Amino acid sequence: MNTDLLRSSSDKHPKPTDIAFQYGTAGFRTLGSTLDSVLYRVGVLAALRSRKLDGRTIGVMVTASHNAAQDNGVKLVDPRGEMLDGSWEAHATTLANAPTTEAFLEAVSTLIRNSQIDLSKPAHVVYARDTRPSGEELVRALEDGLKAAGAEGRDAGVTTTPVLHYLVRAINTKGTADAYGEDTQEGYYKKLGDAFKELVQGRPPLDPIIIDCANGVGAIAAEAMSSILANTLVFDLHNTSIDKEELLNNSCGADFVKTQQKSPPQLVDVLKPNQRACSFDGDADRLMYFYHDENGQFRMLDGDKIAGLVAAFIVDLVKTAGLADEISVGVVQTAYANGASTKYLSDRLPVKCVPTGVKHLHHAAERFPIGVYFEANGHGTVVFSPSTLSTLSSHQPSTPAQDRAHKHLLALTSLINQTVGDALSDMLLVEVVLSHKSYGGAEWDSLYEDLPNRLVKVSVADRSVYQTEDAERKLVSPPGLQGKIDEIVRRYEGGRSFVRPSGTEDVVRVYAEAMVRSQVDELAFTVAGLVYDSAGGDAAKRPKEFI
Numbered sequence: 080m081n082t083d084l085l086r087s088s089s090d091k092h093p094k095p096t097d098i099a100f101q102y103g104t105a106g107f108r109t110l111g112s113t114l115d116s117v118l119y120r121v122g123v124l125a126a127l128r129s130r131k132l133d134g135r136t137i138g139v140m141v142t143a144s145h146n147a148a149q150d151n152g153v154k155l156v157d158p159r160g161e162m163l164d165g166s167w168e169a170h171a172t173t174l175a176n177a178p179t180t181e182a183f184l185e186a187v188s189t190l191i192r193n194s195q196i197d198l199s200k201p202a203h204v205v206y207a208r209d210t211r212p213s214g215e216e217l218v219r220a221l222e223d224g225l226k227a228a229g230a231e232g233r234d235a236g237v238t239t240t241p242v243l244h245y246l247v248r249a250i251n252t253k254g255t256a257d258a259y260g261e262d263t264q265e266g267y268y269k270k271l272g273d274a275f276k277e278l279v280q281g282r283p284p285l286d287p288i289i290i291d292c293a294n295g296v297g298a299i300a301a302e303a304m305s306s307i308l309a310n311t312l313v314f315d316l317h318n319t320s321i322d323k324e325e326l327l328n329n330s331c332g333a334d335f336v337k338t339q340q341k342s343p344p345q346l347v348d349v350l351k352p353n354q355r356a357c358s359f360d361g362d363a364d365r366l367m368y369f370y371h372d373e374n375g376q377f378r379m380l381d382g383d384k385i386a387g388l389v390a391a392f393i394v395d396l397v398k399t400a401g402l403a404d405e406i407s408v409g410v411v412q413t414a415y416a417n418g419a420s421t422k423y424l425s426d427r428l429p430v431k432c433v434p435t436g437v438k439h440l441h442h443a444a445e446r447f448p449i450g451v452y453f454e455a456n457g458h459g460t461v462v463f464s465p466s467t468l469s470t471l472s473s474h475q476p477s478t479p480a481q482d483r484a485h486k487h488l489l490a491l492t493s494l495i496n497q498t499v500g501d502a503l504s505d506m507l508l509v510e511v512v513l514s515h516k517s518y519g520g521a522e523w524d525s526l527y528e529d530l531p532n533r534l535v536k537v538s539v540a541d542r543s544v545y546q547t548e549d550a551e552r553k554l555v556s557p558p559g560l561q562g563k564i565d566e567i568v569r570r571y572e573g574g575r576s577f578v579r580p581s582g583t584e585d586v587v588r589v590y591a592e593a594m595v596r597s598q599v600d601e602l603a604f605t606v607a608g609l610v611y612d613s614a615g616g617d618a619a620k621r622p623k624e625f626i
């Protein structure tokens with residue numbers, strides 16, 4: 080690497096003095112206007128990561144997902160399309176926080192030395208951004224970093240996070256036995272589109288699906304997919320104003336639906352009773368379904384409901400294909416999964432609970448022959464292990480029914496974006512299942528009844544003192560607090576509550592559920608009050624709903 084070039088270009092992207100950056104669950108994420116130096120340095124880091132992995136292509140996605148338009152962020156994608164390896168998250172944070180160019184150069188040399196990176200290896204990086212206006216300049220800073228580090232960059236333009244993950248895997252597997260698909264966006268749309276058409280062939284057409292695109296990049300992806308699917312499935316697209324910055328994720332999108340537990344207001348008059356609709360988030364990796372029942376009541380079909388629907392469908396297909404002895408299906412959830420969904424799934428399948436954050440779910444799901452994972456907030460997918468894929472490709476069905484189910488399983492491996500949660504791919508998957516089961520939203524919803532639940536944020540002086548175990552369901556620190564929470568929970572029928580520090584915001588989260596709505600609120604606000612007071616929170620600023 081050319082140190083002079085690295086030095087001179089680093090000087091053009093100075094680190095703001097007053098900000099400490101942290102590569103967290105969602106990569107780096109903060110105000111877009113503060114991220115210039117971070118993007119430059121991520122360019123250098125991505126080049127080093129690629130060299131460390133013999134020149135395999137690394138992905139960089141510039142997005143702040145469901146956050147407001149003025150935010151932005153960046154995350155790295157490893158060669159199989161998965162999240163950046165955990166050990167490199169710390170390297171990212173170190174590089175981003177070096178206060179000066181000299182300190183940055185020093186941190187780069189240390190990383191090269193400690194990780195034994197061979198600088199004679201080539202470096203390849205593919206990158207993309209969502210529709211945020213700040214993304215354009217941030218990509219230029221990233222390109223400066225790539226250039227300074229001597230990496231070959233490929234600009235995938237403005238696209239969704241899951242498309243970028245797809246491209247990374249497709250590029251790295253090109254020409255091999257496990258080629259993932261054509262390494263272009265068209266290749267992605269065609270792969271999903273062909274698989275969908277095969278899966279619904281011969282079935283009665285579905286009603287059009289209403290899609291809230293959150294005024295983000297999902298609108299572009301949905302538009303492209305819509306023309307490929309033609310009349311197989313009609314998309315009724317809403318919130319597609321990608322050129323109006325202020326509208327991004329504003330009272331719309333998957334996060335709005337999940338946290339507000341209501342329909343985006345723009346859709347309220349569009350939705351007829353029992354008509355199914357869904358929301359993407361700002362970078363189209365999360366999906367929420369919902370409908371209004373006969374009484375106009377909002378009903379949410381979240382990540383847990385998607386996991387239940389999809390897992391049961393895949394189990395049936397595996398059985399019908401005559402593969403039940405060879406392939407099993409497991410589900411991965413977090414502590415935020417509704418207790419009713421965990422019960423529904425555990426009665427049928429192995430279910431594992433892991434800490435919050437997609438990388439934990441993804442890795443746990445990879446341990447199952449077929450692993451279905453979803454966060455309640457709608458981020459998830461299905462992964463097929465290499466041995467399952469080879470069982471599927473060599474299977475010889477012995478009856479027409481087995482043959483049909485086997486073909487459908489194979490098509491599912493193409494329809495599902497196995498690299499990461501993908502709103503578009505997950506939506507097509509849900510539509511396939513609804514079509515096969517002849518379900519509307521109400522039939523799907525009736526698989527089980529969600530327990531009433533409530534999520535509350537508590538501001539504390541130092542959230543790092545909150546440490547957990549048992550997949551974040553129990554506090555081990557501060558000492559004694561868990562015992563007090565348990566005591567409160569015992570007073571509520573079907574009560575459950577846990578407390579953990581957020582990985583993305585400076586707050587502690589309190590989750591609660593119980594049999595009755597009014598009791599859940601009481602439980603959640605009692606626990607929130609306990610956390611606030613025990614952290615020495617200012618009595619004058621205590622939120623009035625806390626008990």
Ligand SMILES: CC(=O)N[C@H]1[C@@H](OP(=O)(O)O)O[C@H](CO)[C@@H](O)[C@@H]1O
Nearest residue numbers: 104105436437454456581582583584
């Ligand atoms: C309760 C909740 O929804 N938590 C979210 C949120 O994490 P926190 O660590 O809770 O801030 O952001 C993560 C990244 O997007 C997502 O994976 C996770 O599900």
Ligand SMILES: [Mg+2]
Nearest residue numbers: 144360362364
């Ligand atoms: Mg997202």
